């Protein structure tokens with residue numbers, strides 16, 4: 001990862017933060033875009049390296065993305081790689097899913113990925129190429145009740161990833177996605193209560209319920225995500241574009 005300049009959206013928490021720490025340790029320069037100042041600043045303090053910086057950026061705002069990326073290139077050099085990990089998720093029965101939930105989910109999960117890919121690719125074309133990794137989900141491939149809005153956004157991320165990959169395949173820009181099952185981040189701290197309601201479970205039983213239904217009987221580890229991300233952002237995967245890696249312990253095979 002040495003020599004790479006990587007933007008990670010949603011990098012103050014969960015998988016984004018885990019990737020930010022590991023990529024910095026592996027020698028990359030990492031810019032974290034997030035809205036959560038407390039977590040972003042805590043991450044910078046924890047890592048304690050001038051090669052990791054936090055930028056307050058609302059990734060649904062094109063101008064904010066552009067301005068931050070201009071600063072990143074001034075401070076770190078030419079952008080080589082971009083990870084879209086910012087995301088939101090709520091579980092609700094379809095008929096109780098509000099228009100506000102639709103707008104928020106589509107804006108953060110899908111529109112922001114579209115905007116960030118445009119900013120990244122505009123710059124990568126000037127530098128001769130790059131790699132983009134979009135955090136999709138098993139919900140980008142498999143339907144779930146009570147997750148209609150989230151599934152629609154992540155199915156959209158799959159279409160976006162594949163179409164952009166095709167358009168820029170001959171310009172040294174590779175675009176792939178990761179589709180994890182359940183990763184126990186802050187997202188699931190909240191979601192487990194909603195899922196418990198759906199299945200009439202105790203919230204503390206939810207993770208064991210999932211594990212029992214996964215062929216490998218465990219959830220996704222942050223290390224699983226990091227290994228797949230390093231693979232997709234380096235020349236180890238030089239002939240892969242428009243692909244997705246399912247991190248699902250055997251639960252889904254398409």
Ligand SMILES: NC(=O)c1ccc[n+]([C@@H]2O[C@H](COP(=O)([O-])OP(=O)(O)OC[C@H]3O[C@@H](n4cnc5c(N)ncnc54)[C@H](O)[C@@H]3O)[C@@H](O)[C@H]2O)c1
Pocket residue numbers: 009010011012013014015016033034035036057058059060084085086087088089108135136137138179180181182183184185186187188
């Ligand atoms: N946790 C899971 O089980 C799981 C599974 C599959 C896919 N995913 C996807 O992976 C990604 C990361 O998930 P996570 O579990 O690490 O989530 P998380 O909630 O821990 O982190 C998401 C981050 O995105 C940031 N964010 C939200 N809206 C933003 C905005 N408008 N601008 C900038 N930052 C914003 C949040 O502040 C937060 O720091 C998401 O796209 C999620 O949908 C998660």
